[in-house]
Amino acid sequence: MMARPRPVRPDENQQWTLAERPVGREVRKSDFKLVSNAVPDLAANELLIRTLYLSVAPVMRDYMLDGAGFEKPLAIGAVMRGRGVGIVIESRNANYAPGDIVQGKLGWQAYSISDGSPYYMMYKIQQRIAPLSTGIGVLGVTGFTSYLGLVDVGRFKPGDAVLVSGAAGGVGSSVGQVARSLGAGRIIGIAGSDEKCQLLVDKLGYDAAINYRTQDLGSHFSELMPNGFDVFFDNVGGTTLDTALLHMNKHARISLCGRISEYINNAEQPYALRNYQYIHKRYATLQAFFIYLLEADFPRAEAAMAAMIAKGHLTWTEDVL
Amino acid sequence: MMARPRPVRPDENQQWTLAERPVGREVRKSDFKLVSNAVPDLAANELLIRTLYLSVAPVMRDYMLDGAGFEKPLAIGAVMRGRGVGIVIESRNANYAPGDIVQGKLGWQAYSISDGSPYYMMYKIQQRIAPLSTGIGVLGVTGFTSYLGLVDVGRFKPGDAVLVSGAAGGVGSSVGQVARSLGAGRIIGIAGSDEKCQLLVDKLGYDAAINYRTQDLGSHFSELMPNGFDVFFDNVGGTTLDTALLHMNKHARISLCGRISEYINNAEQPYALRNYQYIHKRYATLQAFFIYLLEADFPRAEAAMAAMIAKGHLTWTEDVL
Numbered sequence: 001m002m003a004r005p006r007p008v009r010p011d012e013n014q015q016w017t018l019a020e021r022p023v024g025r026e027v028r029k030s031d032f033k034l035v036s037n038a039v040p041d042l043a044a045n046e047l048l049i050r051t052l053y054l055s056v057a058p059v060m061r062d063y064m065l066d067g068a069g070f071e072k073p074l075a076i077g078a079v080m081r082g083r084g085v086g087i088v089i090e091s092r093n094a095n096y097a098p099g100d101i102v103q104g105k106l107g108w109q110a111y112s113i114s115d116g117s118p119y120y121m122m123y124k125i126q127q128r129i130a131p132l133s134t135g136i137g138v139l140g141v142t143g144f145t146s147y148l149g150l151v152d153v154g155r156f157k158p159g160d161a162v163l164v165s166g167a168a169g170g171v172g173s174s175v176g177q178v179a180r181s182l183g184a185g186r187i188i189g190i191a192g193s194d195e196k197c198q199l200l201v202d203k204l205g206y207d208a209a210i211n212y213r214t215q216d217l218g219s220h221f222s223e224l225m226p227n228g229f230d231v232f233f234d235n236v237g238g239t240t241l242d243t244a245l246l247h248m249n250k251h252a253r254i255s256l257c258g259r260i261s262e263y264i265n266n267a268e269q270p271y272a273l274r275n276y277q278y279i280h281k282r283y284a285t286l287q288a289f290f291i292y293l294l295e296a297d298f299p300r301a302e303a304a305m306a307a308m309i310a311k312g313h314l315t316w317t318e319d320v321l
Numbered sequence: 322m323m324a325r326p327r328p329v330r331p332d333e334n335q336q337w338t339l340a341e342r343p344v345g346r347e348v349r350k351s352d353f354k355l356v357s358n359a360v361p362d363l364a365a366n367e368l369l370i371r372t373l374y375l376s377v378a379p380v381m382r383d384y385m386l387d388g389a390g391f392e393k394p395l396a397i398g399a400v401m402r403g404r405g406v407g408i409v410i411e412s413r414n415a416n417y418a419p420g421d422i423v424q425g426k427l428g429w430q431a432y433s434i435s436d437g438s439p440y441y442m443m444y445k446i447q448q449r450i451a452p453l454s455t456g457i458g459v460l461g462v463t464g465f466t467s468y469l470g471l472v473d474v475g476r477f478k479p480g481d482a483v484l485v486s487g488a489a490g491g492v493g494s495s496v497g498q499v500a501r502s503l504g505a506g507r508i509i510g511i512a513g514s515d516e517k518c519q520l521l522v523d524k525l526g527y528d529a530a531i532n533y534r535t536q537d538l539g540s541h542f543s544e545l546m547p548n549g550f551d552v553f554f555d556n557v558g559g560t561t562l563d564t565a566l567l568h569m570n571k572h573a574r575i576s577l578c579g580r581i582s583e584y585i586n587n588a589e590q591p592y593a594l595r596n597y598q599y600i601h602k603r604y605a606t607l608q609a610f611f612i613y614l615l616e617a618d619f620p621r622a623e624a625a626m627a628a629m630i631a632k633g634h635l636t637w638t639e640d641v642l
Contacts, residue, residue, distance in 0.1 A: 237601070251614075256601050272593040276607075280558070280577050285608040288601040293572075 158183035166235030487556030
């Protein structure tokens with residue numbers, strides 16, 4: 001057995017900072033500025049992390065804006081915010097030791113310092129079954145969202161008919177596989193192209209898929225789920241949710257993860273849910289969740305997802321650059 | 322100790338049957354016909370019950386109509402449907418013995434026969450702390466609705482701010498007291514008259530009450546629950562629910578028991594929920610329930626309600642005729 005070489009403390013840290021707020025839909029390279037700074041000594045309770053992988057997601061454009069969001073807007077000159085996977089190389093925090101692999105809010109920089117407080121959403125990666133890069137994917141918050149949204153929020157039971165919107169997205173593409181692995185009955189996905197629909201059925205555990213751009217949701221729900229769904233993992237909201245309310249089995253649970261279809265609407269004209277009465281008539285549940293508030297359940301989700309990978313029940317795609 | 326005299330088997334049964342379906346809002350005496358029939362011998366698994374108390378509720382008019390409801394419409398000539406409390410006087414059912422006190426669907430008759438199957442919603446009354454008539458009230462399905470709707474569906478926790486609509490009704494009038502007994506923070510009721518509001522505050526455990534006919538719900542919610550509610554026990558639906566959605570604390574639970582305000586609307590113009598987006602924004606839950614589907618939990622609810630009565634935490638009013 002070879003001893004792992006002790007990581008050398010870096011002198012310098014390369015950091016991408018916010019130079020300008022984005023204008024229009026595209027983010028420009030000139031919105032960022034690469035700077036170099038010394039790595040400071042650690043204060044009590046701090047740890048130093050070397051970045052291994054960083055996540056890139058559309059939501060990050062929102063971080064760069066000055067508007068209201070889940071978090072405070074980033075200041076001009078601040079290190080760009082983002083989650084990543086890293087290795088602890090120095091620690092003055094009793095909960096972390098050099099060599100620990102963590103995921104959390106590292107920021108777009110080669111080295112980051114954290115005090116392990118909730119702000120950093122730091123989580124020690126336990127599994128060693130899949131590449132560490134999955135710590136920002138199927139074995140990270142994306143995967144935990146699939147698992148906890150289906151099992152905890154959706155109160156999934158074997159045999160359930162499961163409906164998923166945004167089914168080809170980062171979260172949706174593992175919801176179908178998790179449902180399949182846990183013994184679902186029918187699993188139906190909704191996506192926005194024939195190619196995505198084909199992928200859902202061929203690779204991602206779905207029994208059938210509906211292209212919402214070209215196919216009528218209501219008539220396909222009736223045909224594909226004649227008894228209605230038991231769990232609806234909804235990333236979309238709006239008319240998709242409203243139509244689904246007409247196709248619930250008794251005691252159906254809707255796990256409301258996102259409302260993508262509504263985000264582009266004018267906030268002064270919110271979507272009014274016409275069929276909400278069926279929540280009452282079917283004794284159903286509409287429950288929203290925010291994954292970062294379920295942190296206490298992350299280790300259970302990680303273990304469950306790792307077990308599915310070990311059984312060969314879970315595939316994923318990554319773009320690692 | 323005196324032996325209870327063995328009940329004598331009756332020869333004749335007096336029964337109120339449905340003579341005509343009601344016309345207009347009022348139920349007429351001529352809609353019913355009193356008949357007398359022999360009490361048949363019991364078949365295997367059957368039990369004979371002497372009626373002690375019968376419940377009368379507005380919903381019973383619906384039983385008399387020919388339209389669709391939770392149950393099959395009553396045939397002309399059939400015994401009027403209704404819940405009651407009775408004593409078993411003969412039994413060929415292993416689960417019931419003479420002397421057992423039961424509540425269930427006895428019908429409007431002096432004696433009823435049941436086979437104990439789910440249709441009869443039969444439940445053996447265990448508590449001996451309150452008058453047996455409460456078996457169709459605070460210690461019956463009405464009380465169980467309050468308890469299970471608040472505790473199980475609403476996931477009530479001590480310290481929670483609780484909002485109740487229809488607060489002076491059969492169910493609502495015990496929800497406030499149950500919440501108080503279990504250690505709620507603020508308890509706010511909504512009712513339709515100043516007299517009812519006064520009753521809520523004076524007798525029924527509420528900290529404050531809002532008269533929805535004369536007071537603005539939104540501004541009173543803001544004033545009375547500056548942090549929003551944690552649990553909303555909603556009997557009303559419609560604009561009351563919609564306004565409440567703007568006043569939820571994070572992770573609020575709405576226990577949807579009824580939608581009284583919508584029942585009079587034209588079914589072709591269902592109420593559209595304008596503020597549903599806040600269910601997502603507050604990571605809240607909207608969960609409907611039907612008490613007769615929670616039967617397995619009745620004994621726990623009865624024990625909890627009886628314990629509150631023993632502590633003097635629960636008062637109730639009854640009209641016993």
